[in-house]
Amino acid sequence: MNRNRTNWLITSLLILGSIVILLPLYLTINIAFKSPQEMDRPLLAPPRDWRFENFTDAIEMTNFFQAFSNSFIVAFFVVILTLMTNSLVAYAIARNMHKRFYKLLFYYFVSAMFVPFPIIMLPIVRQTAIWNMDNLLGLIFLYVVYGLAFNVFIYVGYIKSIPKELEEAAIVDGASTWGVFWKVIFPLLAPMNATVGILTCLWAWNDFMLPLVILTDQDQATLPLVQYIFQSEFSTNYNLAFASYLLALIPMIIVYIFAQKWIISGVTKGSIK
Incomplete structure (x- = not known):
């Protein structure tokens, strides 16, 4: 009962x-x-x-394909750089957790997850403007850095479960430290790489706040920012507004439908190990 x-x-x-x-x-x-x-x-x-004319009108009014191209460039390079750099940092920390410095470094990264973005927003805007990083390149760099805390947190737990004997065997065969990581460890991180890559892609594609405060050139605006900029034009025509929202939503729905099994698999394996 x-x-x-x-x-x-x-x-x-x-x-x-x-x-x-x-x-x-x-x-x-x-x-x-x-x-x-x-x-x-x-x-x-x-x-x-x-x-169906709502979609063609929305494409013309929002310069959709230009914004789509900007969002694609940002998401693509953010995913690639995140996988290459964040996993490397996590590997260095995971294999040296017995040292005080690396343990403190790990907790430092984890603590960054609890810092709200609005607290550091104005200093970031000021600094990126001084360094001429108020463009897509600066936006990509910031996404890679801001994702480091969470990604290191989930990478470290998974890397610690990989037997060190695999690395020792590779070193005996003549592999360098770089060779051990890229040829032995990185392929074994496939479940975590899939999870991190997909979640990073969804975040970089859908994020609105960071492009809003960083980008100064309207031609470099991403899809969420373009929709915000043209919101006044949509204020009396909800049909065009929702058509533009749907256009921006469809790519990520497709990505998630085909990639959800890797997200679930990666999270499950990470929690078990």
């Missing part, structure tokens, strides 16, 4: 959670395909005439 009640409770919570997640997505799709004249109808009612 208790087990049946627990199952019903869990099922009810899952259904409720699914509705909370799927309802906003349905509303976004629904409004994006409606015409302005249909907005007087009930909000949940499907469109009578599917208006």
Whole structure:
């Protein structure tokens, strides 16, 4: 009896959670395909005439392809540099945790996760302006640095579970420290690399605050920033607004649908090991 009640409770919570997640997505799709004249109808009612012109109009008004290109460049290089650098830092820390300096360094990185971005926002804006980093290059650099704390935290736990005997065998065969990492350790980090890469991609693609305060050239604006800039033009036409939101959302939905198994696998293996 208790087990049946627990199952019903869990099922009810899952259904409720699914509705909370799927309802906003349905509303976004629904409004994006409606015409302005249909907005007087009930909000949940499907469109009578599917208006695909909303998407072409939104693309023209937001300069979508330029913003898409900027977001793609940022997300791509952030993922590559994050995997190459953050894993290397975590490896150095994980294999030297018995030393006081590296242990303090690890806790220093972990403590950075508890620092809210608004606290350091103004100094960062000032510093990037002085160093001429208020562009896509500076944005990529900041994403790699800000992701270091969380990524080191999950990398270190996984690296510590890898037997040191594998590295010792590689050294006996003549491999250098760099060779040991890139040829032995890095391939074994595939589950963690997939998890970190996907989460980093989602973060860099969807982030709004950092591009808002860093970028000064409108031609370098990312998709979330472009939508904010043109928000005044959408204020009287929710259909174009939601069409632009859907256009920006679709790439990440596709990425997550195909990559969710790697996210779950990486998190599960990291927690077990």
